[in-house]
Amino acid sequence: MRRARAFLSLALAGGLLASPAAPSPAPEIAPVPAPAPTAQRLLQHLGADRIASNLKTLASVPRLAGTPTDRRMADWVAGQLKEAGLKVEVSEYQVWLPYPVSISVEALAPEPYKCRLREAGNLIDPDTTMPGVVMPYNAFSPSGSAEGELVYVNYGLREDYEALEKLEVPVKGRIVIARYGRGFRGDKVALAAEKGAIGCLLYSDPADDGYMKGDVLPRGPWRDEWAVQRGSILRGAGDPLTPGRAAVTGAPRLDPSEVTLLPRIPCTPLSYGDARPLLEQLNGPLAPHEAAGSRSWQGGLPFAYHVGPGPTRVKMSVSVEYASRTIWDVVGRLDGASLPDEAILLGAHRDSWGPGGMDNGSGSATLLELARAFGEMAQAGERPSRTLMFAFWDAEEFGIIGSTEWAEEHAAWLARSAAAYLNVDVAATGPRFSPSGSPSLANLLLEAAGDVTDPGSRKSVRETWQSANRDAKVSDLGGGSDFVPFSNDFGVPSTSHGFSGDGGGAYHSASDTFWFVSTFMDPGFIYHEVSAAVWGAAALRLSEAPALPYDQAAIGRQAIVAADDLEAQVTQQTRGVLPSLDPMRDAARRFIDAAQRLDSRRRRLPRSAGAASTIPLWNAVSRQALASANAEQIAADREFVIAEPAPGGATRGRHLLLSPSVSDGYGAQRLPAIAAAWRAGDAARASAGISEVAAAFDRASAHLDTASRALREVQ
């Protein structure tokens, strides 16, 4: 409905105001300043059909990072951005990427079985057999062979190995088979190696991702018998040979042997069709049916699971070609009309394992339409006040590499000018809004969702989400996508959102096609358009507010909650005498006070400053004061980033308040260094961590107070 009306409005506008055939009447009144763009206007420029068309092009070839088809799509995106009137920059990096050469997995005993390791595809969707899709593999597995008895380790989590120890089934010297799910695959391989396993097989169990959930492809959206989840097992973000600096030509590089985050044992993924004969032959104890605090180890294959060891004897061989390969980040830029030095970044990864319709053709196609709409509005005179940048990252699938290298290359600029990073990795697999973000942007993302109507409920996306989830909260950013370098390494407040549904069974398989998205995930691309609208509305709220609309008090509140949670956990576990968190909490409270002083100052800005279109009209003094205040707000966030992660791998990343979880790279860990010290019972490290966080809060408070003072100059 909204689409039809929008079309009508544009048609009328064209007819009445812009028809080249009609002679221009002489202006009768003085020209008014160009209007600032608004979410309502943006909506009229977005089109679901164009998102679909973008996706059809993007998903017409595999976009494996570093390949010619990846390059071709980078060029196509750059061309589209230019056509939309954006300034485009393509950044090249030379990064360390493995491509598979040959992989084999077979059961040698008791019944021999040679895994097919090939996906079947289906005739209904010819793209499922598109040429050039990389064979199923786990990127960053070392080349190597292993042969040994098989042990089933459930999800391969630490608690699973504890259960195996109770069953007296060690994995040392054996090959483990773990099902995907409940954590980042790279952490499963690392834990298997830590436990002494000599090889690791990862598979999709039909209980988690197959027929037990619903119809499988092509009948429904769940994983079929032979589809394989590819995926990287690199722990950490960015090119592993250039940690902390951009992988540009000539940059100094580590030797691969120096990289501690690379997996140490061969690992490769299986379909459940291939996993079945391996698992079915296992003997030894029955898989636990009621493990403490978790569900049964029994999966959805039609037999009672056993853990082994053996008698299934497996031989696996992985041959990989590692090389320095070129990748291409494409960034389109729309300079701000009044505060061009303050930038809002919007990003989505463009690369994929196969056709990548959902992951992340979906997000790329949506971002491209959003960039086009903003470009169109700018050409029509509705230019955002701050600069908007639209980034199409490469090599996210290998380990968030393209965005990390770009962020590292632009570190100084980011520290000074990046007001926010707004990510989308899969725009829509259904109608359920799924927001995550930094605490200071959580509320803004919800307000953006309040600007957009959900076509299903006819209420706003925000109301729809709140009525479906009574206690719904914006999730913490964990790991696993391109917000990581911005949020975690450079302290740029970030969000990531999407719309989710049931059945993402094509994930990282050759079946993740345009047909998959348009048939099962989002017929009509309705929620892709809604996703674009929320994304754009968030960008506009950020670009058009005179003072940056951060809710920085939320940073302090979240840290206090995290401290309380931590104490509650540690008290329960009675892990000895640990230092009080009060110094940190007190500093957080001072920071909340400073943020509230800034907020109240912001509310007292001249009323006209509340309307975005007025920014260009202010006097030079006001504009300078505003820019200073914004710079201080940006600087406050950067105080929580430290130079190096905690030693010994106790934390992931460099942010003092939130980082990807060490045990699960997809999860989030609040107060990571303090939490790690507390878990280790290390009072000295905990004490240092508490002081470090408290000092960061106090430095950040000083920035906010400076910002408050600067805002007094705005008239």
Add this chain to the structure above:
Amino acid sequence: MRRARAFLSLALAGGLLASPAAPSPAPEIAPVPAPAPTAQRLLQHLGADRIASNLKTLASVPRLAGTPTDRRMADWVAGQLKEAGLKVEVSEYQVWLPYPVSISVEALAPEPYKCRLREAGNLIDPDTTMPGVVMPYNAFSPSGSAEGELVYVNYGLREDYEALEKLEVPVKGRIVIARYGRGFRGDKVALAAEKGAIGCLLYSDPADDGYMKGDVLPRGPWRDEWAVQRGSILRGAGDPLTPGRAAVTGAPRLDPSEVTLLPRIPCTPLSYGDARPLLEQLNGPLAPHEAAGSRSWQGGLPFAYHVGPGPTRVKMSVSVEYASRTIWDVVGRLDGASLPDEAILLGAHRDSWGPGGMDNGSGSATLLELARAFGEMAQAGERPSRTLMFAFWDAEEFGIIGSTEWAEEHAAWLARSAAAYLNVDVAATGPRFSPSGSPSLANLLLEAAGDVTDPGSRKSVRETWQSANRDAKVSDLGGGSDFVPFSNDFGVPSTSHGFSGDGGGAYHSASDTFWFVSTFMDPGFIYHEVSAAVWGAAALRLSEAPALPYDQAAIGRQAIVAADDLEAQVTQQTRGVLPSLDPMRDAARRFIDAAQRLDSRRRRLPRSAGAASTIPLWNAVSRQALASANAEQIAADREFVIAEPAPGGATRGRHLLLSPSVSDGYGAQRLPAIAAAWRAGDAARASAGISEVAAAFDRASAHLDTASRALREVQ
């Protein structure tokens, strides 16, 4: 350990006191009265090896009610009882029993499949292919054919049909397939017919009873691919042609067409091997994954379940031979030493669908050993004070027929003389004590469990049970076994207990053999012996207490709780104005007072009366007074039984306080007539029901007060 010590004691006793080779010394002191039997002494007479041996004999042939091998085992049991010194009576009844002639089920479309309907058995356990086991069928299905589209109805419960209505999939004119579980199969068929289905298939889903639970036979105790759960679908207990009277020769009989409880549509059971091709071809809506308040409809077969209708088109044909057939109840009697007119009945059904190792060779073999032990003790001079009767019922599997006919034949005697009925249907499938019973015997059953040591925990069975189940309660008696006629129709307080474990996958299949029980359910028959000991200890507590040790106040308390629960439900559902339950509650409180007066009188009995062995020593006046008091206690219980069940099938059975649930014949319903009236919103019927229960409580209170007065005479 206990067994070894017992053996030693007996050996010593034999050597020192009873060796026929040694000359008897002249008695030097006056003979003391014979000791009363105690639980401790009983334990020394019980032997797990003899239970095993009994089971080996019983399970050596199929014991389908009315067949020659059933008769042979009746004779064998009778002989064993006689040998143990009991008086034995074999009661014959002529009852209406269906045997299957031929059954076929096939899918006609889209892919034809002819169900094999035969169990596979296995080579490890030759008894699984024992000749003469009846083909899988549902007894009391009418003969008939049906052909139509198939609809999957999950468990076939009322809530499942509500979900189907939401999916707009009616079953009218179609054949339904329901999985076994969560209710009595006969109620599923009746509901299917009520909803207009023309045929019903029942099958065992591997999620409930197969490989999803653990290893299947013969590797483990769960149901294998081709094993079928037989079972009756008769709703109600007893010969359907002679309701309310014994099916003896010459008794008047209904015409089968007059029997309203007989199923109206053909029904037959399937293995999951046979169910798979039928279910796998279904189309229509996906089976609900999150039904309100219940789990997913998805079962454990390896595809996504759909509900249909069709395209699976099924043709089923059931041919049954109904006939009047003779069955044999065997009852062994051990007359009481001092109160022979008061009897404790112990019962187990002897018939089975196949070899019936677990169900109920297990209970029969245990009861036979218990009878032997009591006989042995009686012959040694340790005779119970009250009469014990050991009953081996026939045709329980067809619908609790043998016990019901026997109870109907002995109705007058039961009303007067039966102090308790103690049932066991499956003695042990594992180590977990599972007690159920009438409220007035619940505590006594737990005290009996306190008399017996659990060999696993080395604590008493009661303590073991309580520490494993913090809020454990003795369950209400529902339906589904031989306590039904005693408890429900004649008001005899009853218990039923067993020891349970994981994996009863041979239930009602040809795999329910001696090997199954001895390998998976109870290796060493340890918990069979424990089960016998608890059973015997309960019987002794009942037989040896001078005044019957009922906790009758519990009857009143339970009724008040039931009234409160009912009110809470109805208030929640706001079903209009219904009469107050207070008159009933007030009467229950008066009854509790009367029971407490009786208890306090009982506690003031002469101390010597507390010792069982003293009963025979009392004077005639005391013994007469005690007998009168006991008769009044028995009579109090009978006041809760009415002549006829509530009209229109609103309740099952004749007990005012507790009956099998109407919607699930295995479940229990408290205050059934009142609850039915409340559910129907029928104020008049509710009011009548409340008055009826209140009046029964008041009549019962009068009996207890008479008993209290009688006990004053005991000196």
